Amino acid sequence: RIGVNHGSLSERILVMYGNTPEGLVESAMEFVRICHREGFDNLTLSLKASQVPIMIEANKILVEKMIAGGFNYPIHLGVTEAGSGEEARIKSIAGIGSLLAMGIGDTVRVSLTENPVNEIPVAKELVKYYGRNKKAINETIRHATAYKLQPGETLKNITGQRFPVVVTGISEKAELRYDAKQGTLVSGANRKCNIQPVQEFPVLENRIVKISYPGLSSGELRIRATVDITLMVGQTSSAGLYLENGETEKSDHLVDLSLKILQAAGKRFSHAEFIACPSCGRTRFNIFKKLEAVKSKTAHLKGLKIAVMGCIVNGPGEMGDADYGFMGSGPGKVTLYKSQEPVLKNIDESEAVNALINLIKKGGDWVVPEKRTTFF
Structure with missing residues (x-):
């Protein structure tokens, strides 16, 4: 295993690349080239960081570098030093789950500052939803709706003026909504709208994004929402987020979950x-x-x-x-x-x-x- 940690790059790498995703990748690839030159290819690669955006970006670059170099080694995924509790689980889900949804990753480790047995259920759930599921990334958009605020339209229960805001209610004037029975976006006149591919989330600076997961359990909601939102905010920007789960979860819990996901994704910090x-x-x-x-x-x-x-x-x-x-x-x-x-x-x-x-x-x-x- 060739493993590199974002917090332990060599001085030489730091001088050449800085403390960047590119530095993580090059730190690993130079040893990959040495091993390959010497005829040893029984390798697995691991690039870890405590910051989810850096971990995701580094592994995406790693895949590009391996393809360009003609290499094909398995990749081990993990968010290092994630901590404990709900925040640590969300960080791990955001990093590992997002990459699995992209088809990147062969083995996983959820790292918690807790009894090690607590790591296994989270890892199993991630693999259940996203392991080798090539359609997973294309499913995320099915639950996303973009609202463009109309003149006079009001938002309910906004968490503050920092962006993205988190919303627990929106007026009925909104342009689009997600219809679970039809599995599509519909307008106020109930006309079907085309669902855009995942590479083009329907999100603009002046739009509130609503993602709905009717009837999911708390555990399923945490995994699905974390991966979907992390993928979404990594590709686009929006004015706010409105997470909905029917009547299954209380609005306070949905706001708390939304804020923790946004923090894990590096988009808004609401706690230490x-x-x-x-x-x-x-x-x-x-x-x-x-x-x-x-x-x-x-x-x-x-x-x-x-x-x-x-x-x-x-x-x-x-x-x-x-x-x-x-x-x-x-x-x-x-x-x-x-x-x-x-x-x-x-x-x-x-x-x-x-x-x-x-x-x-x-x-x-x-x-x-x-x-x-x-x-x-």
Whole structure:
């Protein structure tokens, strides 16, 4: 296996390509060429990043490079240091599922900072929906409707002025709607409209996109909506998103899901971004509990990237783009980082979370949390 991590590129690659998807690809391809030249082709390739857009773009470029070079090696997919909870699952689904839907990927790993057995159900569901399903990517558009706002038309329950906005209701004047029974887009006069191919999502800057999944369970909705929206926003831009699931899900949950998907896709940040390794034998503190403690205190810091890493072997490189770092440095000891600089070294694990909060305050990035139960 030739594996490259976005946070651990060599200085030579960084000088030549920067910390880019192209740098990830070239870092792998130079070793592919060496192995092939020496007659060794029993390879699998893996390009991982904690940022979903970079992970997706790198693997797309990798396929292009392999085709151009006459190579045909299997690709292993994963979003590295995805973290824990719903956000981590959505990040993994966005990255892995989108590539599987494009026909890219042979093996997968969902990486969670939790008990490793929790990774398997998510991976199985992804493979169930998108593994070797060449029609999957063409199905996404069947649930997408683009609304062009008419004079005097109002939106309901907008989550704020940042774009894309997330909407939980739209007036009946909208031009188009998706009819589940007919499986097509229809106008107000019930005339059928042609469904555009996936490469041309019907989305413009002044349009609200409605995607409807009537009757899907919560788990199915999370996977289908995450992949569809990630593919859509990666190709086009829109003024807003309106996710609908009939009467199955409450509107608050749909808004929360929409915001988390948009954040995973790198389009709108509504809460802090957490980068955390899944733990290994080098970890010298309970990273599962500490990550949850850090999240409970800092999740409201919109747009801030916070890394919780288990050890000093991979931690410094793989949390390179984080604003703040919380890294195990010995048994029961933690070192805190501001960007890539260690600021507080080898402090006691029991004091580390409060010390991190004080460091964030000192850096001018702390805000008082609002009393809300979802990330609006």
